[in-house]
Each structure stands twice: as structure tokens, then as C-alpha cells.
Amino acid sequence: MLTIKDVAREAHLSPTTVSRVLNNRGYISEKTRKLVYDTMERLNYHPNQIARSLQSNTSNLIAILVPDSGNPFFSELVTCVERQCMKHNYRLILCNSFDTYEKESQYLKLLQEQNIDGLIACSHILDEKSYKHISLPVVSFDKDYKNEKIPIVCSDNYLGGTLAAQHLHEKGCKRLLHIAGPLTDRSLLGHGRYFGFKNYCEKNGIEVVTCSTENHFSVDYYRQFILSSVQERLASFDGAFCSNDLIAFALCRILHEQHISVPEEFKVVGFDNTIFTKTVSPKLTTVAQNIPLIAENLVDTLIEMQKGGSPERGVVKLNVQLVQGETT
Secondary structure (H helix, E strand, O other), X not given: OOOHHHHHHHHOOOHHHHHHHHOOOOOOOHHHHHHHHHHHHHHOOOOOHHHHHHHHOOOOEEEEEEOOOOOHHHHHHHHHHHHHHHHOOOEEEEEEOOOOHHHHXXXXXXXXXXXXXXXXXXXXXXXXXXXXXXXXXXXXXXXOOOOOOOOEEEEXXXXXXXXXXXXXXXXXXXXXXXXXXXXXXXXXXXXXXXXXXXXXXXXXXXXXXXXXXXXXXXXXXXXXXXXXXXXXXXXXXXXXXXXOHHHHHHHHHHHHHOOOOOOOOOEEEEEEOOHHHHHOOOOOEEEEEOHHHHHHHHHHHHHHHHOOOOOOOOEEEEOEEEEOXXXX
């Protein structure tokens, strides 16, 4: 069986240098790092990850817990997070909660039993009590767990709601529909979209009717929600702000079925601007989140914590911008 000494001998390096490369410790030149990995590939050598993890007390593994990686926003976020992990020689474990308490709870227990280096929490079923005594570094996306040990990264949701309302106002809309995400759980920072939208409309005398979805992320759910909640009243509105692009697309489809023309009779603004949004027709007017920058902040904050750093407790709030499409 090959060992680290065989790799060192073949590469004409010391076993200590090879070990430092494998454990990502100390300064190693890119030339030396490449030499070690090329030698490992040539010898077909695979280090014992479990043994390395126990010896160094680090696994170079990060987990991300999302509601559903099939959702375009979370799919793109996971991709960007993995790319950012690779830059730092970390690997990513993907966990889907599928919007269930039991699944998120099981993953939280499992991940604490493994020697992973940290968790990016994007699934928002469990409350702050479940994360109160968690034994590994955690960074939250878009939820406040009211835990000083858990930093938060989010977009400026309030600004996003304000931009959507301002845009619809400037387009001449007078009676607006807002299909919001969950509003009962104030720990979800996405509710800032609702407040930004609502406050702008109140200040400018625009009538708004708000309906709130549950914490689900599928097109089928959004379609059924719209049909059961506001289908009969759609003709009374002249515009809508949807808390994500999937809701906006579901709404546009229903408007088409009801022969309500977009944007002539009804204008629609979404929120996210994923790759999916950019490639479908009609091109949606939406509030764009900077997903690569979100991923960069999530990963870099978690790695800093894992290495013993103490990021300032609070919310890292990233800028958003409105992207004009064909639906307004």
C-alpha cells in the first residue's frame, strides 16, 4: 500500500512538505502544490481522508443545507458556493431539507456527528432553539437565529422591495398585488422585501393587497397558491411584485391563461435574477441578487470562523439592483 513517504520520495520532497500540501497548512508555492498532486495522480495515491481529518482536526469539508437544490436560486447559490470552496481547497457537502422539519433536524444532528469544518444554513424550517447549542461553525443565509455565534449574510431585501414598488409606480400602476414569502416568522430576513414595498406604496398613496405564501419553493405550489388565493381578483390589479422569480413566472402563466396581457394590462416584477430567469421568455423584470457575492461572503466567513477568527456578529447586507425586462 502506498504511503505519503512514497509520494515524497517520487516527488523528491520531504514527507513534511507533502503533508503540509495535503492538509493545506503553512505557505506552499503553487509549483510545489502542483508537483505533489501530479505525483499523487501518477502513483494513483489516495490519502486516507478519515485519518487526515482525525490527525489535523480539520476535514476541509463544508456542508450547505438548502430547502431544495432543484430550485433555480438555490441551485445557482450551491454552484457558486462550491466554486468558492474550491478556491480555498475545501469540498462541499450538499444537504436538501425538502421543506421538512424532520429532514433539517436529521441533517443538523448528522453533520454535528461528522468532522466537518462548518455549515452554511439556508433551510429555514427549524427555529433558533435548534441552533442554540450547535457544536460547529455556522453561517446563516437570510435568517436571524438570534445567536451571537452565527453571522448572517443576506441581500438588502428592504431596498429590493422599495425598488420594485418605485418601478411599478413609475410605470403607472395604481393598484398593486404583492405575493410575499412567509410573513409570520420575523427571523426570516426576506420579509424586508414586504416592508420596503409596503412602505413605499403607503408614502405614495398606492393601493396594495398582500398575500403571503408558506415556506415552499416549487412552481406547482406557487401556481396552486395563486389560483386559490387571488385568481378571481387578478383583473382588478394592474401590477404585482412577487417575492421570487418562480412566483412571478407562475403568475405570468396564469395571466396569459386568463387573457390578461403582460405588460400592457398587468406589469410583473420578480426577485432573484438567476441564470434560469435570464434564459426564459418573456424576460422578467426583477430585482437581482448578487449570488456569486453572497456565496463568497458565506464561504469566506465560515472559513475564517473555522480557523479561529471571530467575524463581527451582525448582518452582512449586500446590494441589489432592478433589472428591466419585458414584463413591465
